[in-house]
Amino acid sequence: MARRFLERVQNWLSQLGGQNGTAPHEPRIISRDEHNISRQNISESAKKVLHRLNRSGHEAYLVGGGVRDLLLDGHPKDFDIATSATPEQVHELFRNSRLIGRRFKLVHVLFGREVIEVTTFRGSPKDADNDPHMDVNDQGRLLRDNVYGTREEDALRRDFTVNALYYDIRDFTVHDYAGGVKDLHNRQLRLIGDPVTRYQEDPVRMLRAVRFAAKLDFTIAEDTAQPIREMSHLLEDIPPARLFEEVLKLFTAGQGETTYGMLKRFDLFAPLFPESARAIAEGEPDxxxxxxxxxxxxxxxxxxxxxxxxxxxxxxxxxxxxxxxxxxxxxxxxxxxxxxxxxxxxxxxxxxxxxxxxxxxxxxxxxxxxxxxxxxxxxxxxxxxxxxxxxxxxxxxxxxxxxxxxxxxxxxxxxxxxxxxxxxxxxxxxxxLGGGGKKRSGRKRRKPARNDS
Structure with a gap:
């Protein structure tokens, strides 16, 4: 199924003449017979949330990594939903939910151990300095972002093009706002918008770029990769508790060895483990x-x-x-x-x-x-x-x-x-053993050839 879908993608790209993505408010609509997503592969809990939001008069779409992985014939572990409903409206609709977050307010709808994350469409404020719902520090990092908007604005506020894909369960179409289908076909990870600005808004996006590239076996687009080394120091300003969670995501998904090599290549390991990075640079084997x-x-x-x-x-x-x-x-x-x-x-x-x-x-x-x-x-x-x-x-x-x-x-x-x-x-x-063990074990070691790739 994924192969047939990607063959159709190649035909679309030929029709587009090689353009990267589509303009705002003009998403490419992929009909049910043109993609490989089956409702059977979508969590029953996610479908319940989508249907209830739609029946209550709100727009609601499966979005992000769930859509991306379904198009790649994968099996998503998490299903996220974007909606026109505010967090408070979502919370009122689902008694099995809880409001969380200050920086990004959202709702978790709980079905036993399964959590369906529901976010309200994010907007694009014209004047962040005077907007009480948005807070940006002197380096351009978003400290708080609860500005709500349209689906089109929400799509272009997302990080990577392959995560700006929306699945509509009402007519089974996929909406592509930023050329994500093209990048899926090319197995390429690309930021939406200016990479420097997007990394300034949230430096953790540099770690996400590495994590997704390793997970999906994608390359990172040149314009997305180029600023990372120069901006890696921005991670030093991220709260340590948040970086702890990011480290777990980086190294527990099954591509830890590849991820480690990429972190070192992009100078991202040192901000996460400064003492180990220094020791390795001074000759300690890794x-x-x-x-x-x-x-x-x-x-x-x-x-x-x-x-x-x-x-x-x-x-x-x-x-x-x-x-x-x-x-x-x-x-x-x-x-x-x-x-x-x-x-x-x-x-x-x-x-x-x-x-x-x-x-x-x-x-x-x-x-x-x-x-x-x-x-x-x-x-x-x-x-x-x-x-x-x-x-x-x-x-x-x-x-x-x-x-x-x-x-x-x-x-x-x-x-x-x-x-x-x-x-x-x-x-x-x-x-x-006779007199027992030695005073210390493991201090003598061979030093294998260094390989920082």
Missing amino acids: EVIREALASTDRRVRQNKPITPYFLYAALLWPALQQAWRQEEAETDQPAYQSLQQAAGETIQNQTQATAIPRRFSTPMREIWELQLRLDKRSGKRADRLLEHPRFRAAYDFLLVREAAGEDTQGLGAWWTEYQDADADRRREMLRA
Whole structure:
């Protein structure tokens, strides 16, 4: 179906003579027999919201990534709706809803665990400085935007052309306002409007460009990509709590390894993880990051659970290693105390860039500290470690370190065998240790060839 749809797109583009998109108020209307979207692939909850809004006299359309992914024969996880109804009107229509947001006021309609996000059409104010519904800082960043308008204005306020597609459930047509169909055909991600202005309005759009390009396997249009490196520093002004959520979106969608390479290529990794970026620039290997992201991507493809604290433990590993080494050089305290001190400093520095909730920072710190304890196996220590609630995550992290080239003197293989061994074999393994483990594990490592691509 998607192939037939894209073949029709090629015919349309020939008729357009290569023009990029259509003018405002003149969307390209794609009829039901010209596209591949089936109502069967749309969430029942989303259809309920669309129908009720339409029956109540409001315009309502499926919009954004849901339409984009349906046209690509994908299976959207989220369905967003744009409507002429105000947030208060939507809230009145659905008792199972809640008003959220200050910066962008919208409505979440709840169906069990499924959330349908409903936004009111955004407008284009002529004078933002004097508009009480809009707030822009000196750098042009939108701090608050609750100016409502028409569907046409809403389409041109969206970020990327492929997200400015509207599906009308009343007649099953798709409305394309910004040449999104053409960019879908070309597998290209393009900002609507002037890229510099759009990034100034919301610097997180730079991260979204990378995330969507990695997710969809699209290229980023040259005019959209060109300003990113020069403007990446604007992310430093974004609240750390918001950037924490963006980091999770970047690295938990199944394309983390590709995303990491793109972030480095566009100088976007440093604003998110400044201490790790500095450590890597000064020669600290980043193979643990790459290996952890590759492992996470595999788990996503296998529908296995992933944990943010494991990802953060890897993303901050270069920073921790450098801080730990410096702590040992400057103090005469035991290795474990040096590690604890370095971990505290690393976490504190990172929270200035991206917030890390305590429910994640605490287990992340335990994973790091257990890397040292995993080598202390004599007596009853090994069995006590097996009972530690964070043992499995620490063991998995040890395997990631080994796969990344760190020399742990076979510690991963030892723990793999010990977990599966019977009581007699475990006693033999402990006796073979003799005086126990070394003072520190994993500090010696080969340094693989650098690859910042």
